[in-house]
Amino acid sequence: MNIGDVADLSGLPAKTIRYYEDIGLVAPLRSSNGYRSFRQSDVHKLAFLGRARALGFTIEDCRSLLKLYADTERASAEVKEIAEVHLERIDGKIAELTEMRATLSHLVKACAGDQRPDCPILADLAMENKADPGKKASG
Amino acid sequence: MNIGDVADLSGLPAKTIRYYEDIGLVAPLRSSNGYRSFRQSDVHKLAFLGRARALGFTIEDCRSLLKLYADTERASAEVKEIAEVHLERIDGKIAELTEMRATLSHLVKACAGDQRPDCPILADLAMENKADPGKKASG
DNA sequence: GTTGACCTTCCAGTTACTGGAGGCACCATC
DNA sequence: GATGGTGCCTCCAGTAACTGGAAGGTCAAC
Known part of the structure; x- marks a missing residue:
């Protein structure tokens, strides 16, 4: 998927998505033409970010939350602490x-x-x- | 008065006062040694700014409010509008x-x-x- | 082959400061 | 007159989280 589609799906502006890649929150693949190529998992992540940001979490909070989300061994206590x-x-x-x-x-x-x-x-x-x-x- | 005294009197950090001069909110005189020399009116202005900022007015609001304050012909409606x-x-x-x-x-x-x-x-x-x-x- | 939409990177600007480097100025003391 | 400590100076960079815009490459359609 190209960035425009992902922007529509996630509700985030394309600019923001590029920025999130810049700061290492998402890492889409690249097509041969240089375009970013997003997988379902990237879209999911971006939607996650959109909701976390809507709740006012900082970007660094979001980074931690994403990490915890990815870690199936996490303790919910860690998430709760952030919240x-x-x-x-x-x-x-x-x-x-x-x-x-x-x-x-x-x-x-x-x-x-x-x-x-x-x-x-x-x-x-x-x-x-x-x-x-x-x-x-x-x- | 030097900037340190004004900082104490107004409650604003010296850095902030310099910044306010930079963006044209105050215009202290200069002593021969290059130090800023603040008059009572400057201190008054800075205290005004401190209170306006504490109420959450933006810097641009503050600029307008200072202008209105200085203008004895103002209409209170203009102030009220901003507020x-x-x-x-x-x-x-x-x-x-x-x-x-x-x-x-x-x-x-x-x-x-x-x-x-x-x-x-x-x-x-x-x-x-x-x-x-x-x-x-x-x- | 050209239009137009979409994509790329990079740079600058936003708000209101804040921190720090590098360097005079001033005052007191020896 | 050298020294030490504090205060002042300017200038540059960084903060949070994007956002806008320039300059240019890509793709699909006509």
Whole structure:
């Protein structure tokens, strides 16, 4: 199979598939004309990668997961460990974003959003209410 | 003030401050010895940047926000627009992460995490339950 | 034999920094 | 005036995971 077909099947852009070959995640064969020639197993791998990436796993996670997948002697504990670390990463990000969201939505609500220059958003960013912008807030 | 003092005051690493000068967000003076010489207004600007970045605004957002902040004729609507777009970006990310989290935590719970090779996480990524890995799921 | 789709490689750009090398500047001390 | 330590300078490279584009080869159809 050529890269275009594999792109259609796996849902990954051809560019991405080439990149994955570059970094050693897949190793398709080559036809005599120089075209990459993908086997079913390559397509399977790429689909696996697509789903792992969709779950937010890093490329290095994906590399480890592929290795574990290939190893029928693996302990599921190793897979679970990777997933748990990733889950915590996600939780961290969600927490961070949720905090940002809270502050930001508060500010957006407070802003009139009209033609006047007065703006609580800018005021907050500039800490205009703060007398001494160099010390930590006391509250 | 030298860059080290400003770094302490603003909470930004010196490296980041230099980078911000590079991309034109601040323009400190120079002393005769070539050192950057920061005024109070520069420090204020950098603290502004630090807070905007902490809220997740992109550098380009920050550039716009600084410009609006400097413009006393601004309409708060412009500021609000930037903030609202950013808020939607955040909501999008939270939604995405929340979905990932749901799937992932489901899989993690299903995985024994012991010495045996059987692993629902890998099974899911490989879509082993799927007879035809090339079509969309029917359910 | 030429069009057009598809494939190739290679290089550069994206975001927002961060690390490090190599080298002055400054201050204190001997 | 030499030395040591810290701080500052510039410039280059690397990060994560692609993505876009240029320049050019291949293939099937007409």
